[in-house]
Amino acid sequence: xxxxxxxxxxxxxxxxxxxxxxxxxxxxxxxxxxxxxxxxxxxxxxxxxxxxxxxxxxxxxxxxxxxxxxxxxxxxxxxxxxxxxxxxxxxxxxxxxxxxxxxxxxxxxxxxxxxxxxxxxxxxxxxxxxxxxxxxxxxxxxxxxxxxxxxxxxxxxxxxxxxxxxxxxxxxxxxxxxxxxxxxxxxxxxxxxxxxxxxxxxxxxxxxxxxxxxxxxxxxxxxxxxxxxxxxxxxxxxxxxxxxxxxxxxxxxxxxxxxxxxxxxxxxxxxxxxxxxxxxxxxxxxxxxxxxxxxxxxxxxxxxxxxxxxxxxxxxxxxxxxxxxxxxxxxxxxxxxxxxxxxxxxxxxxxxxxxxxxxxxxxxxxxxxxxxxxxxxxxxxxxxxxxxxxxxxxxxxxxxxxxxxxxxxxxxxxxxx
Ligand code: IMP
Numbered sequence: 267x268x269x270x271x272x273x274x275x276x277x278x279x280x281x282x283x284x285x286x287x288x289x290x291x292x293x294x295x296x297x298x299x300x301x302x303x304x305x306x307x308x309x310x311x312x313x314x315x316x317x318x319x320x321x322x323x324x325x326x327x328x329x330x331x332x333x334x335x336x337x338x339x340x341x342x343x344x345x346x347x348x349x350x351x352x353x354x355x356x357x358x359x360x361x362x363x364x365x366x367x368x369x370x371x372x373x374x375x376x377x378x379x380x381x382x383x384x385x386x387x388x389x390x391x392x393x394x395x396x397x398x399x400x401x402x403x404x405x406x407x408x409x410x411x412x413x414x415x416x417x418x419x420x421x422x423x424x425x426x427x428x429x430x431x432x433x434x435x436x437x438x439x440x441x442x443x444x445x446x447x448x449x450x451x452x453x454x455x456x457x458x459x460x461x462x463x464x465x466x467x468x469x470x471x472x473x474x475x476x477x478x479x480x481x482x483x484x485x486x487x488x489x490x491x492x493x494x495x496x497x498x499x500x501x502x503x504x505x506x507x508x509x510x511x512x513x514x515x516x517x518x519x520x521x522x523x524x525x526x527x528x529x530x531x532x533x534x535x536x537x538x539x540x541x542x543x544x545x546x547x548x549x550x551x552x553x554x555x556x557x558x559x560x561x562x563x564x565x566x567x568x569x570x571x572x573x574x575x576x577x578x579x580x581x582x583x584x585x586x587x588x589x590x591x592x593x594x595x596x597x598x599x600x601x602x603x604x605x606x607x608x609x610x611x612x613x614x615x616x617x618x619x620x621x622x623x624x625x626x627x628x629x630x631x632x633x634x635x636x637x638x639x640x641x642x643x644x645x646x647x648x649x650x651x652x653x654x655x656x657x658x659x660x661x662x663x664x665x666x667x668x669x670x671x672x673x674x675x676x677x678x679x680x681x682x683x
Contacts, residue, residue, distance in 0.1 A: 267510045269470045271497045274477030275516040275570035277524040281582030282517045283307025286323040286473045292680045294468040296324030299335040299503040300493035303344045304394040305475035306551035333456045336367035337503020339401040342445035365456040366414025375400040392526030402492035417450040457505020469680045472500045478570040489528025497574040516576040520584045522560040529617045532560035532596045546586040563596040569609045578662035585666045591628035596621040634667040
């Protein structure tokens with residue numbers, strides 16, 4: 267089966283948008299499998315900029331079928347707005363399919379997200395306020411509504427009535443009904459459609475949102491999102507056999523960033539962090555929040571290797587490290603006088619780890635127009651080799667700038683017959 271799964275290996279914002287955009291050029295199907303419009307990436311081409319939050323990246327390629335899987339939580343009003351924006355820009359959106367089993371994010375979920383964060387005070391998660399947690403809570407509590415029911419006015423009405431604690435005003439109902447009518451033709455059993463595509467050996471790209479360390483199970487709980495962005499969740503969240511997932515590309519920033527709250531071991535602040543933030547445009551696509559900055563953490567990357575079965579790496583934003591001396595890389599943690607190589611499951615323990623660093627030479631050359639690996643400066647190559655050696659995962663893509671052309675590709679993706 268000809269599939270590639272793209273996952274973030276850190277706390278999201280690793281540059282998955284650029285990688286999925288590149289791979290989408292070769293794919294027949296692009297599939298989002300979890301999260302909702304808490305995600306966001308910007309795609310630039312033909313001099314225009316497009317921000318996607320819910321719709322898969324293959325939407326710009328007319329022959330590509332884009333699927334929103336059952337593991338997603340979908341805000342229908344936000345989705346209609348995103349579709350409208352694309353239509354206005356002349357992008358055809360008919361190649362979009364929405365799983366009938368995906369859950370719906372309703373306006374009440376956004377209100378609950380705000381309330382929950384307020385209630386947590388200084389322990390708040392720093393969510394994107396898109397109602398993601400409350401929508402997944404309703405799913406797990408078996409009180410949510412799926413897209414396949416949402417698109418039937420009487421079922422939607424019945425559901426809204428059943429939410430006694432959150433009465434729905436008439437105007438809101440009308441907006442939701444209009445969205446339901448607009449989305450109705452796109453809703454289907456996408457699991458069946460994907461299974462057929464796999465049997466026909468179509469090229470299917472599974473596009474992860476967020477990152478492994480934000481995984482509800484394998485991330486830094488409770489400072490996580492409410493779904494699993496890992497490759498392990500693809501089968502569950504799209505309705506295809508687990509055997510279909512074999513090639514997994516882990517997207518990794520050459521350093522670390524995080525938005526929202528919660529500890530990360532290699533964080534630093536000051537002039538260097540400010541320089542990297544500016545150089546790397548480290549401000550959130552969805553919320554515009556400044557991202558926190560840290561050194562590359564190989565304990566995190568090896569954790570991501572294990573839980574995702576990474577088969578190759580994409581190292582992003584390497585150009586941003588130009589002029590940083592020395593380059594520090596975290597290779598282990600110290601906890602209670604012991605050296606450890608894994609992520610403690612308890613956040614109380616994780617918050618006490620001290621990073622163990624090695625230091626490597628930095629590079630001064632501008633690498634943003636380098637096209638071949640051999641032409642990278644020696645210290646940059648040593649940095650990359652160190653990542654490969656200490657993770658055992660080969661690097662398949664190196665990104666040296668935001669545009670499609672600023673990409674060094676070392677591996678043939680989607681070449682399997
Ligand atoms: P939620 O997903 O909005 O509930 O937010 C939970 C945590 O995940 C917060 O720390 C958010 O900042 C973080 N988060 C959610 N989506 C993204 C993303 O796409 N990139 C980076 N962080 C994210």
